[in-house]
Amino acid sequence: MTALNLMLMGLPGAGKGTQAERIVDQYHVPHISTGDIFRAAIKNETEMGLKAKAFIDRGELVPDEVTNGIVRDRLAEADTAQGFLLDGFPRNLAQAEALEKMGKELNRSLTAVINIHVDPDSLLERLTGRYICRNCGATYHKLFNPTKTDGTCDRCGGHEFYQREDDKPATVKNRLEVNLKMNTPLIDFYQQQNLLHEINGNQPIDDVFTDVQKILNDLRN
Incomplete structure (x- = not known):
């Protein structure tokens, strides 16, 4: 049976997190999120973790060679022998080339890269739809979870709403462009x-998950 060595891609709001959870549950592969392994390496004070911490403490970006080292250490662990799901790495071509090299060295070469594609306009609508009641903090979404009565909070009856800076169209548009x-x-x-x-x-x-399953089941057989 082919090991499922996977990488998941998609713009913010494309539903990557949801699909990652389902893949991990269904195919029993470890979810390797760069944020999680960074935190673990720093907490465990590994050589690469200490190097990363020094950059983070200075407010600097962690260089590729340190990020690559942390990912390599994680891929070398025994639980990835039958597969893994990479999320948040690689972020650039240099990291992709490093991953290719470490995959050959560790016998962990990628089997598939899954890109969840959603057109940016739809993502803009998804990501800018959230609004919050100023009075009680209840959260709504224009498309997926609107108030029952337009302009009135279901929970407290308040009429004032606001958007977080992160959810404002200009901020979201910029984030999508950077990721694209x-x-x-x-x-x-x-x-x-x-x-x-x-x-x-x-x-x-x-x-979406049915389509993911078709790909993964074909690869595994």
């Missing part, structure tokens, strides 16, 4: 290696 710029070279890189699988993320969550 970052992801495009990676998508090209993995397409050239015949590893890329595009999934339509504009469907209901269950349908």
